[in-house]
Amino acid sequence: MILLLFILLAICTFIWQLFLPWWSICLVTIPLAFIFGRNFRHVVLSAIFSCGIVWFILALCLNEVNGSLMTSRIAVLFSAPSNLWLFIGCFVIAGLTGGISAAAGFSLRRLYGSNKPKVAFKN
């Protein structure tokens, strides 16, 4: 169940951010990485993609509301060559914040010298 962390992160960060500021991502990634992480690569990749994709998909949905009226204006504001760059920016910011904070969370576990997940699942 290598995808477990990815799925949990996606669900929890989504719910969390409905009520809390955007940086509440790290309040989810740190404990989940601590509990479910296997190694740094697993933790970082899961967090980057889960956080990034949640932002990316929600941005895509909101963009569809009126044919990217605001998105296009903001793209011009940032001198971005196309709207796509805003979606990439969105993915990068969420991914970066998620990835680094998850690594921080997982690094705590390493302080205890344990490589194994706190909760074990059989593959």
Next chain:
Amino acid sequence: MRVLRSILLFVITLLLIFLLNRKTGDIPPLGKLLSPFSGFWQNNEDHNIDSEQLNIPGLKAKVIVRLDDNLVPHIFANNNHDLYFIQGYIHAKYRLWQMEFQTYAAAGRISEIIGEKAVDYDRQQRRFGMVYGAENTLKAMLADSLSAEAVNAYTEGVNVWIEALAEKDFPIEYKLLDYKPEPWTPLKCALLLKYMTYDLAGFSNDFFLTNILKTYGQPAIDSLFPSTPLNNNPIIPSGTSWGFLPLPLPVAPKNSIVNVPDIPYNHPPNPDNGSNNWAVSGRKTASGSAILCGDPHLGLNLPSLWFQIQLVSPDCNVTGVSLPGTPSVIIGFNEHIAWSETNVDADVLDWYSIKFKDSSRNEYYHDNQWKTTIKKIDTIKIRGGSAEIDTIIFTEQGPIVGTMDRKPLREFIPTGYAMKWLGHEPTQELRAFLELNRAKNYSEFVNALKYFQCPAQNFVYADVDNNIAIWVNGKFPLKWKNQGKFLLDGTDPANEWQGWIPHNQNPHVINPARGFVSSANQSPADSTYPYYLNWEFETFTRGYRINERLEEMNSINRDSMRLLQGDVKNIIAENVLPVLMENLNISTRPSEEQQIIEALRSWNFLAVSESIEQTFFDLWWREIQALIWDDEFGSKNMRYPDTEVSMNTVMKNVNRKWIDNTTTDEIESLQDIINQSFYLTMDSLNKSYGSDWKQWKWYQTKATRINHLLRIPTFSHSDVKTGGGRLMVNATASDHGPSWRMIVELNDEPLGYGIYPGGQSGNPGSYYYDNMLDSWAMGLQKELVVLHSPSEPNNHIVASITFNQ
């Protein structure tokens, strides 16, 4: 090692979040802004409007708001408290950022939002007494039961919206600048009205004129800056009998004019704030009902200055435009009457030289004695910096705006002078609008106008009983002729305002013989009017053209009125161009220039959007005026004579002394000036727009733009394709013009049409942000939907909001 790694990762996480969560210089907080949970994505708004049911504590009864396909709300309330409560709520729902930002701008608080760079602006606003004036007006508002009810209910409504507003739903400007809305207060309504006063009656020429007088003497003033227009086509038709016994005028003391220190200035004022309005009697219309038209020319911005609305309560059913931030309808019509305003430009701002005892400025000499100044300590909060403390000194006349250590931004403000301004006094404009919204006939209209004091407006009126009228209306100080044309000596109280012109003696006329009334900011009355209002008014051209057309038009309908609002005839060109052509030495010109001359010769003087002639003439005329006046009046402390004086100079070949360029040895004649300026124009257009003269189209060179209030290009529209221009009836200049156009047919049931260059929503992520702009640019108007009951079926209605207690 692992501990170190862990600490490092946590530090990086925190740092990253910190950096992405705050504004750095002009870069908005990227984390917040790009997050789809809270950022700009949330401001993408659906084109379709959903109906809603809301529970709002504070209402006395149920209120129904129906929204039409232009997002115009039609508010049905059972009492006036609820009416203005919901007007406040709706204004905030669609225009919160704009209305709040404008109150910050009025009060001199922009530094709180954007930091250090706005401090000079803020200080000037405060020293100008904007907050002082708004506080005085608020006292008057709250002392009046009708105004107090409206302004308090309005404030409640705005605050209900703000309190329920989640951060993700903040207007985009808050997200970009990273700040939050604060609670609304009645003072903010007063500030907003003062902001309009500042825009329309917050300018004076006294400083420039005094410099000119000191430098060139009284004859120059008499010939170039006369106190009566050369072409007088006044608002109140000549020959109208005044029907009152005027008050005696105060006598001018000797030596009232003072010496002026030399002060640098920044840029010339914007002369484009003008407007048109008129009404024609049923005698001249196809339907037999009166028609009223109005188009106030103001700065063209987004979000739009105006917000369309219909307000219905048991004693009120009014449709028109409102100012976000203020209760009531400002220009519009009800079941009985219609009205519209243009600016009078009366002189209600004068400057008094102050003789201080010493540099502490604690005492000043006035009325043969030393009096104590009042010092007010003012704190300008600055975002990301420490607050600036400023001391504002008040004398009996008013605040000292410019001091040597703190020079004002606006160039007309003389240093060390006290400012006397009607805008500082407690005035009752809100009461006037509340009464106008409910007026049923002429006498109720006049009664409402008594409350309207500043900025003085020309109120045009028409009713369903086929009456038309116009009032040059405001509170006017009783002045001797030319009092306040120049800076005044502040030690002698005889130089101060001696009283007021009684309201019933304001220039006005009802049902004049010519069958129409009109105003275009020109001189209010001919020389038989016994009082002095100002020495200079708007150049005659717009008023002349409107009157010329209305005189000859018959069987008028709303479409012919719409075309008149869009009239682009260049009256200056019509008068001046033949003289220029006569004086132009054409034999030696290359063929390309011959073509332009040919085109100008056969031009019909219409400044349509594609016109090349208008582009050429516009610049040529500016070059001519610069060549005539700049050597004498181009100094930073002076100004040019009015366009009308330039026209007279060229057409009659007078003022030859001024035509000569004093910076050259030769004596230039008018013919020399005309030929030189032709070369300059040709040269300049070639450089700016390329050598293919067929590309010099007027709309491209004029480049009309509708700027976002923060000048953010992506929220603005540039190169709007329109004809017209300054001093034409269709006064669409580069960033000024008809901010609202309205036509009302006063049938048994009045029918209105109107449009403004923008849209009802202040959100750039909404279809309704600018959906009316293209129609406006084409000169079209939309029917103004009027509903009679909250359940009336109407094809234009798309949604409704029900507010329950």
